[in-house]
Amino acid sequence: MTRVVVDVMLKPxxxxxxxxxxVNALPRLGAGxxxxxxxxxxxxxxxxEGTDEKVMREQATEIADKLLANPVIEDFTVRLPDASEAEPTA
Amino acid sequence: MTRVVVDVMLKPxxxxxxxxxxVNALPRLGAGxxxxxxxxxxxxxxxxEGTDEKVMREQATEIADKLLANPVIEDFTVRLPDASEAEPTA
Known part of the structure; x- marks a missing residue:
């Protein structure tokens, strides 16, 4: 597995x-x-292929820190995707 | 755990x-x-709190299908987040 996922979310x-x-559109769907x-x-x-996991995590963290997330308003998480993420639901 | 994650990605x-x-910005970071x-x-x-997991998955799939993903160009995955996603890396 040579894929790393970076999740970037707004700070709480x-x-x-x-x-x-x-959320405002959900009542129309009945998703109460x-x-x-x-x-x-x-x-x-x-x-x-063949990149060491530790190197992948370090590079992904640096890329997230410098390019992908705005540290003022966003947090990020670096992780390896689990099996359930491989197949799309639809 | 009452949180469900929907990942929406462009079709391959x-x-x-x-x-x-x-990708074009990565050489500057040395992330080869x-x-x-x-x-x-x-x-x-x-x-x-207390919503049944099956109901959560069904509602999340319907919300993703109708509101969150464009079925023409996007796939989506519905899943429960694992522990590694709880704590932000930074």
């Missing part, structure tokens, strides 16, 4: 107007049990 | 200009082992 204290817009929605970015970094 | 055959822009970058959306749906 930051207002999420996109998420609010989705959803309390809140937060929307962020998912970035998949594909590394060349 | 669709060009990803945002991802290309990141990254072969490709794909950028999509991560949506966290927080359900009210």
């Amino acid at each position: 204290e930051i207002l999420d107007p996109q998420g609010e817009a989705v 049990q959803v309390a809140s929605v937060r929307i962020g970015k998912r970035i998949e970094l594909e590394f060349t | 055959e669709i060009l990803d200009p945002q991802g290309e822009a990141v 082992q990254v072969a490709s970058v794909r950028i999509g959306k991560r949506i966290e749906l927080e359900f009210t």
Whole structure:
């Protein structure tokens, strides 16, 4: 597995107007049990075959820190995707 | 756990200009082992306490299908986040 996922989300204290817009649209769908929605970015970094996991994590963290996330308003998480993420639901 | 994550990514055959822009910026960071970058959306749906997991998955799939993903150019995956996603890396 040579793929690393970087998830970038707004910090909890930051207002999420996109998420609010989705919440406001939910009653039309009858999805009453959803309390809140937060929307962020998912970035998949594909590394060349054989790259060491430690190197992948370090490079992904540096790329996220410098290019992908705005540290003032966003947090990011670097992780290896699990099997359930491989196949799209639809 | 009452949170469900919906990952929305462009279909593989669709060009990803945002991802290309990141790839082009990587040499400046010295991140030579990254072969490709794909950028999509991560949506966290927080359900009210005690909602049954099956109901959460069904509602999240319907919301993704109708509101969050464009079926012509995007695929989506519905899943429960694993422990590594709870704590931001930075």
